[in-house]
Amino acid sequence: MIRAALLLLAGCAASAAPAPSGVPASPSTSPEAGLAILRGADCAVCHAIPDVEAPARTASCVGCHAWVKAVAQSPKARAVAMSVFPKWERYERTVRSYAEVPDLGAAAARLDPAWWGSYLRDPHDLRPMMDETMVRVGLDATQLAAVTAWAGSRLVPVPPTPAPDRANLARGEALFASKGCVACHTFGARSVGPGIAAAPDLRHARDRMSDDGVVAWIVDPTAVSPQATMPALGVTREEAIALRDWIVLAEPGGSRPPAPAALPVVTRPVAYAEVEEKVFGKICIHCHMDPEQNEGRAGPGNAGGFGWPATGIELQNVASLRKHGPAILDALLRRRDEAVRDVVHPGEAPASTVEFPAIRPEKPGMPLGLPPIPDADIALVRAWYAQGAPGSGEPGSGEPE
Numbered sequence: 099m100i101r102a103a104l105l106l107l108a109g110c111a112a113s114a115a116p117a118p119s120g121v122p123a124s125p126s127t128s129p130e131a132g133l134a135i136l137r138g139a140d141c142a143v144c145h146a147i148p149d150v151e152a153p154a155r156t157a158s159c160v161g162c163h164a165w166v167k168a169v170a171q172s173p174k175a176r177a178v179a180m181s182v183f184p185k186w187e188r189y190e191r192t193v194r195s196y197a198e199v200p201d202l203g204a205a206a207a208r209l210d211p212a213w214w215g216s217y218l219r220d221p222h223d224l225r226p227m228m229d230e231t232m233v234r235v236g237l238d239a240t241q242l243a244a245v246t247a248w249a250g251s252r253l254v255p256v257p258p259t260p261a262p263d264r265a266n267l268a269r270g271e272a273l274f275a276s277k278g279c280v281a282c283h284t285f286g287a288r289s290v291g292p293g294i295a296a297a298p299d300l301r302h303a304r305d306r307m308s309d310d311g312v313v314a315w316i317v318d319p320t321a322v323s324p325q326a327t328m329p330a331l332g333v334t335r336e337e338a339i340a341l342r343d344w345i346v347l348a349e350p351g352g353s354r355p356p357a358p359a360a361l362p363v364v365t366r367p368v369a370y371a372e373v374e375e376k377v378f379g380k381i382c383i384h385c386h387m388d389p390e391q392n393e394g395r396a397g398p399g400n401a402g403g404f405g406w407p408a409t410g411i412e413l414q415n416v417a418s419l420r421k422h423g424p425a426i427l428d429a430l431l432r433r434r435d436e437a438v439r440d441v442v443h444p445g446e447a448p449a450s451t452v453e454f455p456a457i458r459p460e461k462p463g464m465p466l467g468l469p470p471i472p473d474a475d476i477a478l479v480r481a482w483y484a485q486g487a488p489g490s491g492e493p494g495s496g497e498p499e
């Protein structure tokens with residue numbers, strides 16, 4: 099059913115260009131080489147990036163999901179969509195991810211270029227109210243250096259400020275509440291919300307911005323980057339310095355997320371339809387498509403993307419699910435480990451205090467960058483494989499009929 103859904107969406111597009119793939123093996127670490135890598139690694143399927151054209155809707159995770167939401171808001175467009183797509187109402191209900199991915203123009207304007215390098219080598223959760231995290235990317239040291247050079251070329255110079263001073267801590271904390279920062283931002287366990295998805299946990303600011311940069315941003319974000327979504331809040335420079343001192347010096351606190359417990363055991367028979375509905379069709383096929391069922395589109399998990407080479411793994415047919423069974427279970431369990439640092443809830447300890455087997459730059463866990471599959475559903479997948487991965491016999495399921 100999802101197969102038909104995606105096929106219809108692709109078929110409706112004016113030009114269903116195949117997704118670009120392949121990153122230049124960077125010969126230099128110039129900003130221009132960095133820009134070529136951002137293009138080649140398909141970063142723009144999720145992020146708005148200066149000087150990179152947004153991909154066509156049929157190739158853009160953010161663009162197509164936003165389009166579904168926009169059509170749902172317009173009675174006229176909705177009526178057309180319902181006549182073209184039999185499952186339109188379901189799309190409106192299911193599409194939720196990638197609604198608010200950060201703009202890389204605003205990021206490059208304010209964030210330390212060296213931080214870009216360390217984050218892309220080892221991404222971790224920055225926004226506790228956002229379910230999605232940054233995907234792990236398959237870029238080598240030279241390619242990352244080029245991306246860092248690109249970010250550095252866009253860093254906006256800001257005026258110098260006095261060094262952070264502990265004498266300002268109490269005043270900064272009071273301003274954080276009185277100026278309304280608390281409505282959007284969390285700060286470790288010290289201020290847990292309400293918070294909005296797009297706003298980073300301010301505990302990370304000290305790692306990723308200069309002291310001067312934090313002040314300039316608080317005074318007027320749009321003066322630093324026209325792409326900023328944070329509004330200027332009428333904060334004086336002197337107040338901004340006190341806020342900055344609290345943000346970069348106060349102890350954010352937080353308890354360490356627990357290590358995952360053992361998976362539950364499922365002994366009842368598990369049918370293909372159940373794992374398809376809860377795991378493979380719901381999440382995995384959106385990146386691991388069978389090109390024959392999607393007008394040639396295979397998705398980044400099959401054809402390669404985000405700097406990773408093609409795997410040839412489609413997860414839309416039972417035959418392919420059987421063939422890749424052990425790798426699939428391993429990948430689900432890796433993501434579960436990674437989540438200890440990649441999916442942090444307000445008040446939990448930051449990634450950097452978690453020791454783990456979770457950094458595996460060479461093999462990321464699945465579903466890449468999305469929250470891990472719930473334990474009960476991983477247990478179902480494991481039981482389905484243990485029972486010999488029985489197929490449904492439906493056309494398109496890969497079952498020999």
Ligand code: HEC
Nearest residue numbers: 139140141144199200205222223224225230231232233235
């Ligand atoms: C599948 C979607 C997706 C793709 C593809 C993707 N990202 Fe991201 N990226 C995200 C999400 C979601 C976040 C926000 C994570 C968070 O706040 O915890 C993010 C965050 C970032 C940030 C931090 C920005 C900030 O304001 O905090 C940088 C830098 C970044 N990505 C760079 C890249 C680069 C470079 C690429 C391509 C190699 C890329 N991303 C590809 C989804 C994606």
Ligand code: HEC
Nearest residue numbers: 100103107155156157158159162188189192193194195384
């Ligand atoms: C051509 C439009 C289109 C594109 C492009 C697209 N999606 Fe989707 N996506 C959908 C629709 C429609 C659904 C709902 C499918 C259903 O209910 O059968 C969906 C559902 C999903 C879901 C499950 C629901 C949710 O939002 O969490 C995930 C995960 C997902 N897509 C990820 C991606 C990723 C990652 C990309 C980019 C690599 C992408 N999608 C590109 C249209 C699209």
Ligand code: HEC
Nearest residue numbers: 277278279282296297298302303312316326327328331341
């Ligand atoms: C309406 C929501 C909103 C309010 C209110 C708000 N911010 Fe922000 N802030 C954001 C968003 C969203 C970002 C991420 C960058 C962007 O998209 O503009 C951000 C980014 C930041 C950053 C950069 C941190 C980083 O790690 O990238 C700092 C520092 C910051 N805000 C401080 C403050 C302070 C101090 C206040 C109160 C004076 C405040 N913010 C009020 C939404 C808000």
Ligand code: HEC
Nearest residue numbers: 381382385398399403406409425426429461462464465466
């Ligand atoms: C956002 C896109 C995305 C989603 C969603 C996704 N994948 Fe992947 N997958 C990728 C990319 C990119 C690679 C290549 C990375 C690599 O080479 O390890 C990959 C590689 C794999 C591999 C081969 C790597 C290995 O560990 O041997 C397996 C198996 C896999 N994915 C399974 C899954 C399963 C199961 C799901 C659903 C729970 C899933 N994927 C969801 C993008 C995705």
